[in-house]
Amino acid sequence: MKTLTFPDFVINRDNEKCIQCEVCVRQCAFDAHTLDKETNKVETDIKKCVGCLRCATMCPTGALCVSEYSQKIRKNCNWNEKQLKELYKQAETGGVLLTGMGTDKDYKIIWDHILLDAAQVTNPSIDPLREPMELRTYLGSKPSKIDFRFDISDLKLKNLQKGILKTKLPPQLKIETPILFSAMSYGAISLNVCRALAQAAEECGIYYNTGEGGLHKDLYKYSKNTIVQVASGRFGVNPDYFEAAAAVEIKIGQGAKPGIGGHLPGEKVTEEISQTRMIPSGTDALSPAPHHDIYSIEDLSQLIYSLKEATEYKKPISVKVAAVHNIAAIASGIVRAGADIVAIDGIRGGTGAAPTRIRDNVGIPIELAIASVDSRLREEGIRNRASIIAAGGFRNSGDVVKAITLGADAVYIGTAALVAMGCHLCQKCYTGKCNWGIATQDPYLVKRLNPDIAARRLINLIKAWSHEIKEIMGGMGINAIESLRGNRLRLRGFDLHDNELKILDIKPAGESL
Amino acid sequence: MIINSKNMTHRMLNEKIRSGVRNGDRKIILKNINGQRYIASGLKSEVNIKINGTAGNDLGSFMSGPKITVYGNAQDCIANTMNAGKIVIHGSVGDVLGYGMRGGKVFVRDDAGYRVGIHMKSYKEMIPIIVIGGSVGDFFAEYMAGGIIILLGLDDTKEIVGDFIGTGMHGGTVYIRGNINKNRLGREVDSVEFDDNDKKIVNEYLTEFCRDFNLNQKNLVNQKFTKFKALNSRPYGTIYAY
Numbered sequence: 001m002k003t004l005t006f007p008d009f010v011i012n013r014d015n016e017k018c019i020q021c022e023v024c025v026r027q028c029a030f031d032a033h034t035l036d037k038e039t040n041k042v043e044t045d046i047k048k049c050v051g052c053l054r055c056a057t058m059c060p061t062g063a064l065c066v067s068e069y070s071q072k073i074r075k076n077c078n079w080n081e082k083q084l085k086e087l088y089k090q091a092e093t094g095g096v097l098l099t100g101m102g103t104d105k106d107y108k109i110i111w112d113h114i115l116l117d118a119a120q121v122t123n124p125s126i127d128p129l130r131e132p133m134e135l136r137t138y139l140g141s142k143p144s145k146i147d148f149r150f151d152i153s154d155l156k157l158k159n160l161q162k163g164i165l166k167t168k169l170p171p172q173l174k175i176e177t178p179i180l181f182s183a184m185s186y187g188a189i190s191l192n193v194c195r196a197l198a199q200a201a202e203e204c205g206i207y208y209n210t211g212e213g214g215l216h217k218d219l220y221k222y223s224k225n226t227i228v229q230v231a232s233g234r235f236g237v238n239p240d241y242f243e244a245a246a247a248v249e250i251k252i253g254q255g256a257k258p259g260i261g262g263h264l265p266g267e268k269v270t271e272e273i274s275q276t277r278m279i280p281s282g283t284d285a286l287s288p289a290p291h292h293d294i295y296s297i298e299d300l301s302q303l304i305y306s307l308k309e310a311t312e313y314k315k316p317i318s319v320k321v322a323a324v325h326n327i328a329a330i331a332s333g334i335v336r337a338g339a340d341i342v343a344i345d346g347i348r349g350g351t352g353a354a355p356t357r358i359r360d361n362v363g364i365p366i367e368l369a370i371a372s373v374d375s376r377l378r379e380e381g382i383r384n385r386a387s388i389i390a391a392g393g394f395r396n397s398g399d400v401v402k403a404i405t406l407g408a409d410a411v412y413i414g415t416a417a418l419v420a421m422g423c424h425l426c427q428k429c430y431t432g433k434c435n436w437g438i439a440t441q442d443p444y445l446v447k448r449l450n451p452d453i454a455a456r457r458l459i460n461l462i463k464a465w466s467h468e469i470k471e472i473m474g475g476m477g478i479n480a481i482e483s484l485r486g487n488r489l490r491l492r493g494f495d496l497h498d499n500e501l502k503i504l505d506i507k508p509a510g511e512s513l
Numbered sequence: 514m515i516i517n518s519k520n521m522t523h524r525m526l527n528e529k530i531r532s533g534v535r536n537g538d539r540k541i542i543l544k545n546i547n548g549q550r551y552i553a554s555g556l557k558s559e560v561n562i563k564i565n566g567t568a569g570n571d572l573g574s575f576m577s578g579p580k581i582t583v584y585g586n587a588q589d590c591i592a593n594t595m596n597a598g599k600i601v602i603h604g605s606v607g608d609v610l611g612y613g614m615r616g617g618k619v620f621v622r623d624d625a626g627y628r629v630g631i632h633m634k635s636y637k638e639m640i641p642i643i644v645i646g647g648s649v650g651d652f653f654a655e656y657m658a659g660g661i662i663i664l665l666g667l668d669d670t671k672e673i674v675g676d677f678i679g680t681g682m683h684g685g686t687v688y689i690r691g692n693i694n695k696n697r698l699g700r701e702v703d704s705v706e707f708d709d710n711d712k713k714i715v716n717e718y719l720t721e722f723c724r725d726f727n728l729n730q731k732n733l734v735n736q737k738f739t740k741f742k743a744l745n746s747r748p749y750g751t752i753y754a755y
Contacts, residue, residue: 095754234613234632238596239557239577266747278615278634279658280684283746286656292628293590293609306571306593309527310555431755
């Protein structure tokens with residue numbers, strides 16, 4: 001069938017600069033560039049270009065420029081180009097539209113309408129370059145009270161001040177900065193990317209999350225910085241997997257596809273993935289929603305305690321859910337079911353593969369979810385019983401600070417971490433052809449990403465964000481992340497309507513205390 | 514070691530079992546079990562556990578190695594994501610038996626509920642086996658990706674299986690005694706020829722099953738079985754537009 005769709009991109013090749021070296025031919029897994037054997041010249045088929053910019057980046061002479069295809073359909077605010085292209089595609093294939101990464105739809109980003117406070121005159125700001133600034137925090141259930149005693153036999157003041165904790169604390173995850181790497185499965189991403197995330201987590205004193213695809217043997221050594229996931233497909237879940245982790249996360253849902261299960265397209269289920277997941281190679285790895293053993297909060301509690309028993313109560317159990325309309329009540333149920341951590345993923349959360357309609361239309365923004373969950377747990381007097389990890393499109397340290405100030409304990413970053421490693425957000429993760437060697441299992445593409453260099457880039461990112469968080473906190477006159485958490489008085493809404501301000505429980509900009 | 518489980522919580526019970534295992538106990542007898550959950554959850558050991566009473570939900574979940582015999586019934590989610598070992602139940606079990614099972618064996622003398630063997634997996638030598646002497650409910654072998662399930666339906670007065678057998682199945686093998694009406698099948702499975710090799714496989718596990726439950730295998734020799742496989746290893750591969 002002749003396609004009626006038109007290209008997304010145009011590739012301009014400057015023939016004066018092009019030296020016919022064929023780098024672009026080798027770099028493009030989508031075959032946008034090919035060598036014409038007859039003329040011995042490099043040819044370009046713009047219809048195949050996905051806009052990942054790999055060729056333009058790697059071209060040694062800078063001869064390539066990828067830009068938006070300029071021929072536009074007649075201007076129409078309702079039936080825009082994207083709508084038409086999707087209609088053509090569905091008319092030509094009869095298929096459910098599949099996509100990757102977080103939604104690209106033009107939703108209001110509430111972070112950009114929240115303003116942070118700073119100290120002026122009446123309370124001093126702190127210079128983080130010269131004064132201690134505490135970003136370390138602990139994730140896990142906190143007791144409602146603690147008992148401790150002083151050793152009065154030792155009268156040295158120093159020892160007296162220390163005290164000895166009598167209460168047995170539930171297991172905690174210590175993090176040096178409130179940023180963790182979000183769940184991305186081995187299968188969705190390559191082993192090299194997993195390695196880079198694990199290495200960076202180790203060096204930064206944080207955690208990476210295996211996602212639901214099991215754990216490759218090479219990564220067992222990073223157990224101190226690993227959170228493993230248990231999803232409905234139960235891929236790679238066994239006692240060794242728990243031993244190789246600091247915490248276990250039950251994946252109920254993710255922000256990019258609430259109510260939809262995990263789906264690793266068969267293109268990416270290679271022999272090694274088939275081994276780790278124990279499914280036939282080439283099959284789609286299905287992790288359906290729901291877990292067929294969880295139909296209620298009581299059933300969730302059963303899986304939480306099954307995992308607690310399996311890990312001898314030594315590891316925090318997290319439950320990850322997508323931010324949906326009723327998220328506050330859901331989170332309350334999760335805490336009451338016994339979870340130590342509630343991870344909430346907003347509508348802008350990323351994915352390796354999701355139906356476009358689901359990704360772009362289902363869920364709520366993480367900003368509102370954090371606020372409503374934190375408020376609800378505080379109202380119910382159970383906020384101490386679980387930590388909140390927020391996820392879903394954190395773009396920079398400003399977003400992180402705002403999330404914590406709204407009430408999150410830490411954030412998960414996925415997309416930002418991938419971008420740090422080279423991702424250009426072409427949204428073709430589900431094809432397995434990632435030219436940047438990230439979302440692929442093709443050995444030729446996988447080796448493009450050097451795990452050591454990628455880890456260095458991640459470490460740099462975490463370091464930079466941590467510095468920025470300290471700067472922002474210092475400006476507010478706050479010297480510990482714990483004092484920032486839930487400190488909503490230090491936030492103001494700008495250009496937000498009343499209901500949003502009410503849910504966020506923040507004052508409008510310009511209103512004093 | 515004998516543990517009297519009367520009035521014991523699952524946490525106390527499992528602590529006792531684990532400390533027994535750590536002390537080198539090879540045989541543990543649990544008395545007065547009355548629905549305690551998570552028995553032997555995540556346990557990595559070759560220990561032999563005998564349970565007297567009704568075992569609660571998630572018996573043997575995630576476990577790797579133990580041999581558990583239940584003299585009585587067991588509740589839901591038995592052998593959840595079990596990795597290795599064996600569970601023998603002298604009675605019936607509830608729903609969701611062997612969810613995501615990765616290896617080892619589960620033998621149930623009588624009936625099982627809904628969703629038996631869903632998401633079962635296998636890779637090379639890791640092949641989970643479930644044999645059920647009685648009948649099962651709906652969604653039998655749903656999303657099955659590997660392993661073997663044998664359903665005997667020895668009580669001829671009952672319906673042997675419910676509806677939607679093997680919905681979403683994309684790997685593994687199911688053997689059911691007798692003939693099954695096609696309208697019971699999920700869309701992703703069909704019956705295939707039961708050959709001599711299948712006969713060998715079924716007989717091997719039947720011998721073990723009969724030995725464990727002290728049944729006379731002669732009554733089962735030469736019974737007709739129907740074999741079911743997934744039609745396609747990628748049942749939902751074509752619904753998406755790339």
